[in-house]
Amino acid sequence: MTKQSVAGVRRLGPFTILFAGALFVLAPYGWSLYASFVPNDLDLGHLDTGIFGLRNYSTLLTDPNTGRWLLNSVIVTGCVVIANVILNSAAGYALARLRFPGRSVVRTIIIIAMVVPPQVLFVPLYIQVVQLGWLNTYAGLIVPFLVNPFGVFLMCQFMVSIPREIEEAAVVDGVGHIRLFFQIAAPLSWPAASAQAIILFVWNWNTFAFPSVLATSGEMYTLPVGLFQLTHSTFTNSVALSMAGVILTTIPTLIVYGVFQRRFMESLAGATKG
């Protein structure tokens, strides 16, 4: 064998493995996409593209329940992500730059909140939401998740890395902290904030455990909770319909991920390095 062909095999080997792996990863999606276009479950057993149709999707999208779930997911995820970006940045800025009494206490609290697994909050959070009368309301699904300790921590780390000189120049010009934050710190930390927004979007869009507890009536379900009910209640007779639901739930995250892929990867790698 010539040297070139050895190199060729070297390069082809990894490619083949990766390709096979990619097929393995994509196959379930392929199947679910296929099933979502088949109007009748009975036809799922044999391949016949002639029967493809959008009936499952139109059924889901015109159904008042699913439409409502989609709307709920958009409202809840939207509010949570926007609020998180603003509040995490502001809190991160305060922690990074301001000297105020109790700063180290606040810092400790944030680190504790990061370490504690969220599932611990199932019971206390549920009780609290019930006491506030927020069960099955948007407030209950949104307010507890407005600030993310992890987000505050990351923003704080990023703000610390902004050169102080930039701000000092502004301070000399007589600029106060509010303007400092909005005109200097916030724009400079935009890369970190937007990357965080993407992660938070994916997490919140997909989250199941908490909404399933905090939204108990059908009209307040988010898409994942609704999908869970859909796959359960119609289990025996509509595989195709719930696969259409799967695709509908997955598409938004795929779009966000596709558009912001590069930044998403960077921020994840950065975030996990801590």
Place this chain on the structure above:
Amino acid sequence: MILLAAFTLYPLGRAVIYSFQDFSPLNPGDATWAGISQYVAALSDGVFIRSALNTALLVAICVPIQTALAVILAVLLNGRLRFRAVFRAIYFIPYITAPVAVGAIMVYLFGPKGMVTTFLHSVLGTPDAPWYATTPYAFFLIAFIIVWAQVGFFSVIFLSGLQAIPAEIREAAMLDGAGFWRQLLSVTLPMLRPTLVLVLVIGTIVTLQIFDQPYLLSSTGGAIPGSPADSTMTLVMYVYTEAFRYGHLGQSAAAALLIVGLVVLFSGAQALIQRRTPKPS
């Protein structure tokens, strides 16, 4: 000045209040205060013990497999390769898919007359029955889904670790005549050690807290979560079902705090190991 301080402090104050509010019902004196009886109740509950064992087994199975696969993937993805970005993107998709969606797909693939069920039945002779309702296959199915969903995520972390290895080191090894495998074993893996520790710890913590996948799969068709016969019950599922299915709020909270203890223990172990690991300079 006061106004300014108040304004920047305000969001922070909210953050603090929320973090306090979330914790407050767990504090002594509140609804959950009943001495250690709740802990005793949880610890002496056979289901709790079973869920702890299941979770430990999941960690023992999933973490080594997904870490090994992730390293392999990352090394392959780090080479000069066509469509590298495409592959990386594809491997990451399961991680950003809602666990509910993944669960729904898998339920049908591994369900009665499901494609995978039928295929494996004819090839490997596994039972021609829904995997999620058959012991011990339900457990393996969940382990499989966890690995399937997380490998891409961890390989991205490894990839960033690989790219942090200075090219000079690799070139030096190459000049010394080190082949691919030699490089991998003597240069790449030792340099990856900090990343490896990180991935092992994150993987362990995430798997310790696993909830969505086993909950969704085991309760398919209205079955009791953890079925068949508690073989897929995990610790967090125990916390969830005790509270919201059986109404044992105190016992659930006690179990939850026991999990915190476990996770803190692991985080502490990580900090220790990382301190001992010599930083590559």
